[in-house]
Amino acid sequence: MALCAMSCFAENKVQNQLKTIASIMGSLSTGALWLASLGLVMMTAFTAAQVFVRYVLNDSIVWSEPVSIVLMAWFIFLGAAVGIREGNHLSFDVLLIFVPDKVKTVFFTLSDLVVIGFGAGMVWYGGELMNSGWHIKIPTLGLPRAIDYMPLVVGGFLVVLFSLERLARRAAGLPTARFGETEIEE
Structure with missing residues (x-):
């Protein structure tokens, strides 16, 4: 009886810790x-300003295109990471209709492991690109070309x-429905 109580206490403690971590991750995701x-709003504003200045005032804002490209990379990779957290990333779910719930859990886990590998590759190779671009300057901004690859590294992380x-x-048995998985009856 005492062993069961200690086991239940330890399990609740782990779940409480995971809920705290999930709350922190939720704030990070938000x-x-x-x-x-x-970034999307700023990119749209800079592009609209560039169009106005070019076609109405017959001039140009030289920094608008490179800044817009950097902003686009940031909102793509940050948005993709949030999509991963919420389970909105691309998936092929046809097979999940036909397999038992325990197999679904295995597939969800395998999917997450593949995504971790992909994210690690983003960090590793994005970091190599970033390191190779520190000495190259973006002509219109005067900033290192490495800033083009920072979103890849941060998004991968x-x-x-x-x-x-x-x-x-999933390992702790916490609900994952809001993370793109169906509730699995066990």
């Missing part, structure tokens, strides 16, 4: 989504982090 949204969270939640 922040990333807000930054991505801000978030993809790994959010996928690890999904694995931890």
Whole structure:
């Protein structure tokens, strides 16, 4: 009886810790989504300003295109990481209709492991690209070309982090429906 009580206490403690981590990850995800949204709005404003200045004032804003490209990379990779966390990434779900619930759990886990590998590749190879671009300057901005690859590294890190969270939640038996999985009856 005492062993069962200790086991239940330890399980509740782990679940409480995971809920705290999930709350932190939720805040991080929300922040990333807000930054991505801000980047999209800024890119749209800079592009609209460039069109106005070019075709109405017959002039040009030389920095608008490179800044818009950097902003686009940020909102794409931050948004993709948030999509991974919420289970909105691309998937092929036809097979899931036909397999038992326990197999679905295995498939979800395998999917998350593949996504972790992909995110790690983003961090590794994006980091190599970033390191190789520090000495090259973006002509109209005067900033290192490495800033073009920072979103790839940050987005990859978030993809790994959010996928690890999904694995931890599933392993602890916490609900994952809001993360794109159906509730599985056991």
